[in-house]
Amino acid sequence: MEVWLAHPAIQSGIAPFLAALVVAELLVRLRLSGLCVIAGLAATVYLVADFNFTSLSSSKKIILATLLGAGIAPLLDLLTTWQPGLQKPLRTLIAALCGGVALWVFWPVLKQQEMQASLTHGAAAFTFIAWLYYWMDSLSATSVRAGAAGFSLGIASGLSALLGASALLGQLGLAAGSACGAYLLIQLLSGKALPGGKTFILPVVLLCGLIAPAAWLLAKMPWECLLLLAMIPLAARLPIAQNAPLRVQVVTQSVLALLPGAGAVAWAWHIGGSPV
């Protein structure tokens, strides 16, 4: 059993997928299926790391921020249901706050760099995650598009991080991708859209939006991958036939969202080659 649980495919593929599948299905009546992402992450963290946050390295901060984001997100969904007019200003505010979280996560690295490098890297990390949140949140009303974007973001940021010499960050990203895959699979099989909203979007963005710059700043992932990953929510917005069956939408939207993600992985492979 221990040998199985130590296998990376179980740790960052099957375990988060199954955890997400169960949570998304169980919480559908409570409209909290979006929490499947955090269930998937928790399964992977349990198997590859731990929930000990006494020494807060950047990787630990990423996990902590995602967990906290998952705790806050349902309340934000309640708020925007109660006050729909808050949707747009809240989107901008949360995007900026996500950028602030990125600065908090990477501050120990940024403060050791030369001023110019620190400003450039800090601004890039801030902009990347703020951009991701802004555009991912615009997909929050359509769970198929959001799920497809999350699936591509998780898989692509995970594989790019893996090729950029960080297996831990890679596994966390792949866990997000697997969880989003479970979220999409339920919709594909049932033909019905699952509830998502910020409960789904915020943890995905915090996890993948921090993993990718971490793999760039802490490991060897090329910066161009960030540009390609940033295209994923835009690809998920591309128009498809609205009257197409949901199953067709899931497949089409996933393929579209995967295109820039595949580009990021290909570029990381081209620059870094295969992992050790």
Place this chain on the structure above:
Amino acid sequence: MIRLPRNLLLLAAALPLAAFAAPESYTIDPTHTYPNFSVSHLGFSTMHGRFDNTTGKLTLDRAAKTGSVDISIATASINTGLQKRDDHLRGPDFFNTAEFPKMTYQSTAVKFKGDAVDTVEGKLTLMGITKPVTLTVTAFKCGDNPMSKKPMCGADATAHIKRSDFGMKYGLPGLGDELKLSFEVEAIKD
């Protein structure tokens, strides 16, 4: 004849002894100081590596049998002879060198056996976590360098740590938890 006070004569006689007993300060010679490590690779073999860039200071008071050790190791200087593996070891899975560029060792007690340093008790800080680590000194010599004629001290020392104690848990249990550290240290008198 001028008669010096007796206390002054005693003081003058004691001066050379006091000079001998004063702590001597040494600076680590980075070209002859390399922290090495070895770790089990999947249980099949033992992988070796070292850090190429180490700085620090030693003080020794051989009369009083005390001293101190203060060493700083640039973690990004890790070298196992394979660039791709070194990149991985520098990343967040292992030493996370962008975030934690230094590994430091500060002694809390230097213990002598006869005239030679026997053990050094101290604190190792790695990846932001500080743990007590005792170095066992297997060789120790002070004297003049035959080439430069400068006074210097050198030592070989070993220690064992568990990397998981410092939050480095990637690859456990396949990649060994226990790291054997061995230091070859030379320091030149200031």
